[in-house]
Amino acid sequence: MKQVDVAIVGFGPSGVVAAGLLGQAGLQVYACDRQVGVYEIPRAISLDHEIMRVFQQLGVIDAIQPYTEAFTPSEFYGVDGQMIRRMTMVAPPFPQGYTPSLVFSQPPVERALRERVQRLPNVRVELGAEATGVQQDAQGATLQVRGADGVQHAVRAKYVIACDGGSSFVRMQLDLPLEDLDFDEPWLVVDVLVNERGLAKLPKVSVQYCEPERPCTLVIGPKNHRRWEISLKPGEDPKQAATPEQTWKLLSRWLTPDDGELWRQASYRFHALVAARWREGRVFLAGDAAHMQPPFLGQGMCQGIRDVANLSWKLAAVLKGEVQGAAAESLLDSYGTERKAHVRELTSRIKGVGAVICVRDEAQARARDAKLLADCGGVVKDTPRQDILPRLEGGCLAPRDTTGRGTLFPQPRLAASGALMDHAVGGGWRLVLAAGADAPADVPQGIAVVALQRTPETEGVVARWMQKHGCDAALVRPDHYVYGTGLGRVDTQELLAEWRQRWPAPAPQRETATA
Numbered sequence: 001m002k003q004v005d006v007a008i009v010g011f012g013p014s015g016v017v018a019a020g021l022l023g024q025a026g027l028q029v030y031a032c033d034r035q036v037g038v039y040e041i042p043r044a045i046s047l048d049h050e051i052m053r054v055f056q057q058l059g060v061i062d063a064i065q066p067y068t069e070a071f072t073p074s075e076f077y078g079v080d081g082q083m084i085r086r087m088t089m090v091a092p093p094f095p096q097g098y099t100p101s102l103v104f105s106q107p108p109v110e111r112a113l114r115e116r117v118q119r120l121p122n123v124r125v126e127l128g129a130e131a132t133g134v135q136q137d138a139q140g141a142t143l144q145v146r147g148a149d150g151v152q153h154a155v156r157a158k159y160v161i162a163c164d165g166g167s168s169f170v171r172m173q174l175d176l177p178l179e180d181l182d183f184d185e186p187w188l189v190v191d192v193l194v195n196e197r198g199l200a201k202l203p204k205v206s207v208q209y210c211e212p213e214r215p216c217t218l219v220i221g222p223k224n225h226r227r228w229e230i231s232l233k234p235g236e237d238p239k240q241a242a243t244p245e246q247t248w249k250l251l252s253r254w255l256t257p258d259d260g261e262l263w264r265q266a267s268y269r270f271h272a273l274v275a276a277r278w279r280e281g282r283v284f285l286a287g288d289a290a291h292m293q294p295p296f297l298g299q300g301m302c303q304g305i306r307d308v309a310n311l312s313w314k315l316a317a318v319l320k321g322e323v324q325g326a327a328a329e330s331l332l333d334s335y336g337t338e339r340k341a342h343v344r345e346l347t348s349r350i351k352g353v354g355a356v357i358c359v360r361d362e363a364q365a366r367a368r369d370a371k372l373l374a375d376c377g378g379v380v381k382d383t384p385r386q387d388i389l390p391r392l393e394g395g396c397l398a399p400r401d402t403t404g405r406g407t408l409f410p411q412p413r414l415a416a417s418g419a420l421m422d423h424a425v426g427g428g429w430r431l432v433l434a435a436g437a438d439a440p441a442d443v444p445q446g447i448a449v450v451a452l453q454r455t456p457e458t459e460g461v462v463a464r465w466m467q468k469h470g471c472d473a474a475l476v477r478p479d480h481y482v483y484g485t486g487l488g489r490v491d492t493q494e495l496l497a498e499w500r501q502r503w504p505a506p507a508p509q510r511e512t513a514t515a
């Protein structure tokens with residue numbers, strides 16, 4: 001029987017990223033998927049700078065960049081076509097080193113991720129292979145797999161990650177319930193490859209048509225890819241709506257069949273669901289297996305990649321013995337604590353955006369328009385999409401709450417090498433000290449010190465972040481989230497002392513680097 005550290009069920013975006021991160025950490029990894037190829041029609045269309053930073057860690061930025069473009073602003077139009085809200089990006093300089101919101105073409109990006117994973121000799125990927133059972137005991141978990149040849153075999157793993165989608169076999173096997181966050185509706189998603197003639201007719205920004213008659217969304221995708229999300233009315237037959245004839249009728253306000261080619265149209269019911277528990281012993285849920293959200297912020301794939309980025313460094317720390325016993329269990333439990341709270345909060349914010357878009361009563365929609373315009377004094381202000389993302393709460397964070405704790409730390413470009421910080425110092429634990437901050441006398445083994453006094457940043461993204469959060473030091477986790485912040489030598493030394501207590505013995509093995 002094959003023995004591995006981690007077995008991953010599902011090799012979509014979350015599964016392939018998990019395999020890459022764990023493989024790069026030097027672990028023995030097995031991944032399987034029922035499907036052989038990547039799904040050739042994009043399901044996700046948007047990603048953000050946090051995900052680009054994960055792709056940077058995987059070394060695929062150059063391979064995927066040709067398939068990404070900056071997200072246009074999204075304008076929300078009210079009952080009379082007036083703008084009532086506008087979502088944009090944070091302004092440059094970009095805090096994570098990448099364009100903050102992007103659209104992308106999923107199939108080539110997934111292919112680039114798979115190619116990366118293929119180059120890792122310690123990751124074995126079995127495609128066309130279906131998980132048929134999972135059992136666990138005190139020492140590990142056994143995954144039963146039916147291979148592409150129909151022959152049943154078993155894989156023994158210390159941990160299993162279920163990235164097997166919304167109808168996750170593993171989640172069902174373990175009988176892990178989903179909590180319903182109470183927002184589901186029937187919609188039609190339509191992807192069109194629009195020709196020159198069609199492009200000339202379409203808006204140049206993405207649009208949320210907050211129209212009571214039929215709320216809908218137009219997303220400006222990469223190149224000539226345009227996506228519509230169109231609500232279905234009570235009594236409309238979802239199957240009928242997804243026929244080419246009916247889809248063109250629904251698109252007739254924008255395009256005719258001479259303006260482009262229907263790439264995909266599918267009616268579906270969106271949901272707001274989150275797994276009640278994300279861990280059952282040695283098995284973890286991630287991606288759509290753990291949550292589903294309405295489409296209004298395009299966060300589906302981002303949330304799955306956040307899951308596996310959060311889990312991978314924790315599994316690696318435990319499997320390498322850097323943290324043991326109760327501390328190891330607590331670190332692994334922190335995955336579900338952090339991610340579930342984050343998913344719940346972001347889903348509730350997505351519901352808030354959906355609630356603006358989906359008002360079906362005209363009088364209520366007019367009242368909504370009037371209120372939104374009154375709230376901004378009649379001049380719509382830009383809301384950066386990133387401002388809507390919550391910070392992490394609970395879990396593996398310093399006990400003392402500070403406003404920076406649990407947020408994604410910026411990635412500065414360092415003057416000395418011209419490189420982005422993660423390239424220069426790697427992705428482990430880092431203590432980042434603002435220019436002018438006093439260095440603490442005693443930094444625990446395993447934490448790299450990035451002193452911006454010695455190695456200045458070029459664009460001031462960390463300086464601005466420190467100023468905003470009233471600190472001059474940040475202890476940053478391997479997934480780039482801020483464990484805690486300090487102000488002054490004594491405060492920062494206390495932060496480090498608490499961290500050292502949390503990781504009792506042995507200390508992380510990684511060599512301490514400095515920049």
Ligand SMILES: O=C(O)CCc1cccc(O)c1
Pocket residue numbers: 045046073074087206217219229295296297298385
């Ligand atoms: O962030 C935005 O402006 C819209 C994101 C989005 C992406 C995909 C579908 C959808 O309904 C909205």
